[in-house]
Amino acid sequence: xxxxxxxxxxxxxxCTVLVLLPxxxxxxxWLAYHHFYGKSAVQALLAIPLVLxxxxxxxxxxxxxxxxxxxxxxLERWLGHTLVFSFEGLVVASILFNLPFAIQPIQxxxxxxxxxxxxxxxxxxxxxxxxxxxxxxxxSWPGIVSAVVLTFAHTLGEFxxxxxxxxxxxxxxxxxxxxxxxxxxxxxxxxxxxxxAVLLVFSLVTIALSYxxxxxxxxRYG
Amino acid sequence: xxxxxxxxDGMVDDSxxxxxxxxxxxxxxxxxxxxxxxxxxLDVTFNCQKGEMLAxxxxxGSGKTTVLRSIxxxxxSEQGFxxxxxxxxxxxxxxxxxxxxxxxxxxxxxxxxxxxxxxAIQNVQESLAHLPKQAGSExxxxxxxxxxxxxxxxxxxxxxxxxxxxxxxxxxxLAREPKVLLLDxxxxxxxxxxxxxxxxxxxxxxxxxxxxxxxxxxxxxxxTLLADKLCILHKGVTLQTGTPLDVAAHPVxxxxxxxxxxxxxxxxxxxxxxxxxxxxxxxWRGVVLEANYQPDYLPGxxxxxxxxxxxVLLHRRHRPSNGERENPLSGIVASYTVLxxxxxxxxxxxxxxxxxxxxxxxxxxxxRNDLGQGEQVKISLLAEGIHLMPFEKLRGDKSINVD
Numbered sequence: 001x002x003x004x005x006x007x008x009x010x011x012x013x014x015c016t017v018l019v020l021l022p023x024x025x026x027x028x029x030w031l032a033y034h035h036f037y038g039k040s041a042v043q044a045l046l047a048i049p050l051v052l053x054x055x056x057x058x059x060x061x062x063x064x065x066x067x068x069x070x071x072x073x074x075l076e077r078w079l080g081h082t083l084v085f086s087f088e089g090l091v092v093a094s095i096l097f098n099l100p101f102a103i104q105p106i107q108x109x110x111x112x113x114x115x116x117x118x119x120x121x122x123x124x125x126x127x128x129x130x131x132x133x134x135x136x137x138x139x140s141w142p143g144i145v146s147a148v149v150l151t152f153a154h155t156l157g158e159f160x161x162x163x164x165x166x167x168x169x170x171x172x173x174x175x176x177x178x179x180x181x182x183x184x185x186x187x188x189x190x191x192x193x194x195x196x197a198v199l200l201v202f203s204l205v206t207i208a209l210s211y212x213x214x215x216x217x218x219x220r221y222g
Numbered sequence: 223x224x225x226x227x228x229x230x231d232g233m234v235d236d237s238x239x240x241x242x243x244x245x246x247x248x249x250x251x252x253x254x255x256x257x258x259x260x261x262x263x264l265d266v267t268f269n270c271q272k273g274e275m276l277a278x279x280x281x282x283g284s285g286k287t288t289v290l291r292s293i294x295x296x297x298x299s300e301q302g303f304x305x306x307x308x309x310x311x312x313x314x315x316x317x318x319x320x321x322x323x324x325x326x327x328x329x330x331x332x333x334x335x336x337x338x339x340x341x342a343i344q345n346v347q348e349s350l351a352h353l354p355k356q357a358g359s360e361x362x363x364x365x366x367x368x369x370x371x372x373x374x375x376x377x378x379x380x381x382x383x384x385x386x387x388x389x390x391x392x393x394x395x396l397a398r399e400p401k402v403l404l405l406d407x408x409x410x411x412x413x414x415x416x417x418x419x420x421x422x423x424x425x426x427x428x429x430x431x432x433x434x435x436x437x438x439x440x441x442x443x444x445x446t447l448l449a450d451k452l453c454i455l456h457k458g459v460t461l462q463t464g465t466p467l468d469v470a471a472h473p474v475x476x477x478x479x480x481x482x483x484x485x486x487x488x489x490x491x492x493x494x495x496x497x498x499x500x501x502x503x504x505x506w507r508g509v510v511l512e513a514n515y516q517p518d519y520l521p522g523x524x525x526x527x528x529x530x531x532x533x534v535l536l537h538r539r540h541r542p543s544n545g546e547r548e549n550p551l552s553g554i555v556a557s558y559t560v561l562x563x564x565x566x567x568x569x570x571x572x573x574x575x576x577x578x579x580x581x582x583x584x585x586x587x588x589x590r591n592d593l594g595q596g597e598q599v600k601i602s603l604l605a606e607g608i609h610l611m612p613f614e615k616l617r618g619d620k621s622i623n624v625d
Contacts, residue, residue, distance in 0.1 A: 114333075114335065116331045116332075116333065116335035117335050117337060117338075119294075119296050119322065119329075119331070119335065120329070120331060120335035120336075120337070120394075121337075121348070122294075122295070122296065122321070122322035122323045123294060123322055123323075123327055123328070123329040123395070124323075124348045124349040124351075124394065124398065125323050125326075125349065125351065125352070125398060126323055126348070126351075127323050128323075130351075134337075134348065135337060138339045139338070139339060217339075220339075220378065221338035221339050221378060221379075221380060
């Protein structure tokens with residue numbers, strides 16, 4: 001059991017969720033309530049990680065963040081080191097890769113709130129900000145939980161992007177998924193099995209939790 | 223009182239648009255004037271005084287809800303003037319527009335729009351954020367008891383019946399002590415029995431309220447039963463405003479008459495006027511009828527005319543007719559329907575031919591005269607009840623040569 005790898009994965013997932021939650025809330029709500037020219041294109045762009053092979057995304061990131069590009073060189077000068085093969089690079093990659101997992105559940109949740117409810121809020125003298133806090137957030141709660149859970153669990157198990165952008169540096173970019181692959185390559189099936197089991201149980205519990213939250217709110221408010 | 227027909231730049235009242243209604247902008251109630259071309263055309267003018275209930279009536283798609291949303295501040299029409307109890311809410315000519323949360327409105331939404339994650343009392347308290355918590359909770363309780371919901375304060379909306387949900391919505395709308403109360407089809411989501419009870423409750427509640435109330439409905443009967451004034455909306459245009467009885471008896475046009483579900487609507491020519499007798503004669507398909515004196519329509523002019531079904535009288539069948547009745551006609555009962563308190567008979571006239579006149583009569587009168595399908599009857603059209611309107615082509619009227 002590679003505890004260092006598990007801890008690193010948890011850290012990566014946590015960082016990704018922390019950054020993606022506000023992005024998901026803003027973008028999801030924006031997409032739910034606004035219609036603009038080119039909305040489909042924006043949505044398609046945001047959904048691309050769903051269908052793109054992770055290695056492809058990883059490849060583009062490796063190229064664009066490496067010191068062969070202007071962006072890569074700028075980031076290297078700014079941060080003091082290159083983003084590829086570093087933890088920060090993994091966070092950037094995870095954020096991009098998880099955009100649809102964070103945005104889509106939140107967007108659906110906001111879309112599901114009837115327009116009249118928000119209007120009724122306004123008729124109760126609520127400012128738009130208050131409508132957001134008192135009406136929209138409580139009602140989209142299950143969608144937000146689901147976005148957090150999906151992002152967290154999905155980052156925990158991500159393999160292709162991590163391998164391409166991060167490699168397998170222990171304590172820096174060697175996540176649990178990489179560690180499992182590493183152990184299997186070394187014919188250490190015992191360690192691979194225990195790590196896989198941990199991931200399996202963890203994923204099951206988190207997904208079950210997110211369903212439970214959804215069910216509870218549905219039962220309570222209908 | 224100042225009456226305006228021209229409302230600042232760009233809001234000139236063009237009476238040839240058929241909407242020459244005047245707006246009283248200094249009154250104590252709500253004054254509304256809206257004009258727009260998109261997304262649906264609107265040309266709306268009406269006043270609703272304090273304590274008065276105005277029903278905005280029209281078929282679905284006529285723009286009723288858009289008008290309501292404009293008053294609330296949820297929709298901004300291109301040109302608009304909305305003033306409520308001295309407060310100016312919208313004046314497009316001055317670039318003035320208050321958002322919904324800045325207007326003191328009470329709105330009951332069609333499906334009530336109760337916050338599903340809050341209990342009945344919390345729903346009401348959301349309108350009372352300006353009060354300290356304790357006072358707000360006490361006041362919310364008091365309002366809920368006013369709408370007969372004591373004991374249900376801590377229930378979630380989905381555990382309440384349709385009628386109870388409507389009461390919570392009314393309580394929430396009233397809690398803010400609004401300057402105008404708006405009801406958007408508030409009875410459409412409940413069953414008939416509950417609806418009748420809610421009608422009574424609303425009528426009762428109304429007596430304690432002093433603000434203008436605007437009811438949106440497509441149900442004429444409901445509007446006539448509840449409202450002091452009707453405002454007829456058709457394709458985004460307010461065609462007529464008046465008491466329910468007046469609009470039903472004296473529609474300004476055949477379109478309004480049709481919207482008021484007028485059955486007896488025909489075309490005729492004016493023959494002559496007799497100021498002494500206060501009568502106007504019209505010729506309808508070869509038959510000359512005597513109508514109330516209506517000198518606005520010159521002799522020879524083509525007009526639409528109508529008579530309310532209650533103004534068609536049945537001659538007593540088992541007694542000899544004294545022959546001196548107003549506008550006597552004879553015919554055969556083509557259809558006969560008995561409702562709970564009155565009967566509806568459609569009379570196919572002998573002359574003029576191919577004409578059906580609808581009459582309503584108390585059930586005991588129909589019984590005493592053995593009225594039934596296929597019976598030969600004599601009827602009178604009360605001259606008092608014959609109302610003339612400008613000519614317009616009637617839908618389904620095949621005969622061009624009407625007289």
